[in-house]
Structure formats: structure tokens, C-alpha cells
Amino acid sequence: MPVAATADVVVVGAGIVGAACAEALTAAGVRVVVVDRGAVASATTASGEGNVLVSDKEPGPELDLAIASRAEWGAVLARLPERVADVEWEDKGGVVVATAESGPLKAFAAKQRAAGVDARLITPAETFELEPLLTRDVTIGVHYPDDAQLQPVLAATALLTAVRSRGSSVRSGVDALSLRTASGRVVGVETSAGEIVCGAVLNACGPWAGTFAAAAGAPIHVLPRRGMILVTAPLPDCVRHKVYDADYVGAVGSGDADLQTSTVVESTRAGTVLIGSSRERIGFDEAIRVKVLRELARKAVGLFPFLGDVPVMRTYGGFRPYAPDHLPVIGPDPRVGGLWHATGHEGAGIGLAASTGRLVTELFLGLEPHVAPDPFRVDRPAVLAA
Structure with missing residues (x-):
């Protein structure tokens, strides 16, 4: 050759x-x-x-x-290079919320602070100031100013x-x-x-x-682990941070092959709202599973009730490289x-x-x-x- x-x-x-x-x-x-x-x-x-x-x-x-x-x-x-420097970087920060027992989220935030992360415990009222459209079932929140997003x-x-x-x-x-x-x-x-x-x-x-x-x-x-995301139609300013429920951390660290979902909601510069997240080890199977999309939608509406009236424009998924440890x-x-x-x-x-x-x-x-x-x-x- x-x-x-x-x-x-x-x-x-x-x-x-x-x-x-x-x-x-x-x-x-x-x-x-x-x-x-x-x-x-x-x-x-x-x-x-x-x-x-x-x-x-x-x-x-x-x-x-x-x-x-x-x-x-x-x-x-x-x-x-200056001509390509705009990658839609946003220092938006993250907000993690609990809607039931607050102890595990408090303990997790304390461990992160000890490791050098800026993790600020906030009351429900302070959480609603950051995200006015959140469910009123929130019992505690943690604000992470250093979380960011890009395209x-x-x-x-x-x-x-x-x-x-x-x-x-x-x-x-x-x-x-x-x-x-x-x-x-x-x-x-x-x-x-x-x-x-x-x-x-x-x-x-x-x-x-x-x-x-x-x-x-x-x-x-290294194995594939599939995730799915819902994308809404463009909306006015409604979700200001990356917002997710306390279950997300456990799903990220889990090694289970079966389907796991947790609520993650964030907006993009274009005005769409991204809704996740799911994880399952199913090889390179690309079939769309309606039950996964329904679960994502149901949990997202539980976190942000207004999303129940918002149309979903599309969905997409992909495979992520998973190492067992x-x-x-x-x-x-x-x-x-x-x-x-x-x-x-x-x-x-x-x-x-x-x-x-x-x-x-x-x-x-x-x-x-x-x-x-x-x-x-x-x-x-x-x-x-x-």
C-alpha cells in the first residue's frame, strides 16, 4: 500500500x-x-x-x-483561532435538587467540598430564586457555580x-x-x-x-453504554442552569447493564431544552425504545411541571465508552x-x-x-x- x-x-x-x-x-x-x-x-x-x-x-x-x-x-x-472560538461556552452553573430525603445530597455535597468543589447548600426558597419554574416539592438544593456547557x-x-x-x-x-x-x-x-x-x-x-x-x-x-435525550421546541428563557435530581449521581456511577433513568434538564443557546438522561448496556443496538423516552418525559415533568405542555421536537441517542471501574x-x-x-x-x-x-x-x-x-x-x- x-x-x-x-x-x-x-x-x-x-x-x-x-x-x-x-x-x-x-x-x-x-x-x-x-x-x-x-x-x-x-x-x-x-x-x-x-x-x-x-x-x-x-x-x-x-x-x-x-x-x-x-x-x-x-x-x-x-x-x-479567532474565527472558530465561539463554541457556545456558557458558565451557567448547575443546580442539583432533592424532592424527598435530603440527607444523601447534603452528605455528597459535603464530600465534594472537602475535595475542593464549590458546592453550596441552598434552601428551597433560594433554589426557586435560581430556577423559578421548578416543582415546589424540592426539599433542598446544591448550587454548583463551576458547572458549564458548550456545543x-x-x-x-x-x-x-x-x-x-x-x-x-x-x-x-x-x-x-x-x-x-x-x-x-x-x-x-x-x-x-x-x-x-x-x-x-x-x-x-x-x-x-x-x-x-x-x-x-x-x-x-471498553464497552458501549447507550443514552437517549429529548429535545423540545425552542422556548423563551425558562431553565437557567443545568438542573438534575439527586438520583443522577448514582446513575452515573452505576455499573448495572439494565436501563437507568434520572432527570436532567438544561436549555441551549438556541432556546431548546434538552431532557435526559438514560443509561443502558445493550451493545450497539440503535433501536428507539419508546419506554425510555416516556420515562425521561415523565421524570422531567415531575421536576419542571411546565414541560408537560411543551412539544418534543426530536430525540437522539448515542453510545458512550464505558470502562467497568x-x-x-x-x-x-x-x-x-x-x-x-x-x-x-x-x-x-x-x-x-x-x-x-x-x-x-x-x-x-x-x-x-x-x-x-x-x-x-x-x-x-x-x-x-x-
């Missing part, structure tokens, strides 16, 4: 995580080629809500990464525009078929458009990362020299992308990492279980 290009690193996957890694690498002077069998940001990234959250994570490595990434997004956006497709596209502006390339519609190795190290990637000669390959294939890793001779345990997989693979992974973020990939890109770059260049990398190692038992 003819040589199509040369690069220091080939990034396989042009979603938000692959784009953030490519942007960080090229900002540090690394030559990159990004390939994706589909269009840029057309899979998992296109099915996300754009959340950049610190409010939904238990204290531990993922929360540490989330706090760092929330700060890192500012630096990343400042590096973007994920715009963000991934802008990141890859920055990659191109630095002389690296992005190739959509190009399938990475296999690795070429010599003496146990990567020397190239065979693609549907020819061979790309390189010294390293980054697996940023999202829910398909396990398939790519297995083909590369280094299998990892709920931690991303970030770093080099010790089994194949030059093979790297950045996957397993599940529904948090958009928020964690900025620090993931920085961490990959730091490890690749031998720099001091800004967060502890060991919890995200590829060779941990949960990732190599398969």
Missing part, C-alpha cells in the same frame, strides 16, 4: 477526546494526522449534551481530572481547525485498518487511504476503542510500544477532554503531569479483564 502521509502521532477518532488530544499535541509542536472513518464529531460527540461538570462525581481520580479539566478548558479555548460538535470542529492551522491534517472518511510494527513498536498505520508512517498511534475511538485495541493486538475492556483509560499501552489510548470517559468525555489532551501530551513528551496519571493506566485489572 502506498505511503499516504507521515506524522509523529496518528490519532484515530475525530470526536471531542481525539480532537482535544490532537489540539494539545500540536500546540506542543507534535506533528499529527487525525483519521476517522466517519465525519468529524459525528458519533458519540454529536449525541452529547455538552456538559462540563464537577457536580456529578464522587471524590477521587475522576473528580480530580474534572476539576483540572474545567480549568484547562479556558486555556484550550484561548488557543483557538460539542462546534467544540470538536474548532479544535480540529486549530490542528490544521498548525500544519497537521485531519482526514474524515478514512478507516484505520491495522498497525504496522517492527521490533514490537508501531511504525505506521494501514488505512483505507494508504499507509501513514508514524511513531505512535492514539486510540481515541470512543465506544469502538475496544474493537480497535483488539485489532491492534492489545485488547481493552468508571475511570477513563489514558496513556501508553505497555504491550505494544507506541500504542496509546484515550477512551472510557463514558458520558463525561466532553468535560474531561481538555485535561485528557493535556495529560496525553505531557506523558508523550515526558513532562510532569498536571494530574496523577496512575489511576487511568491502561494496564489496570478492570481494563485488561477481557
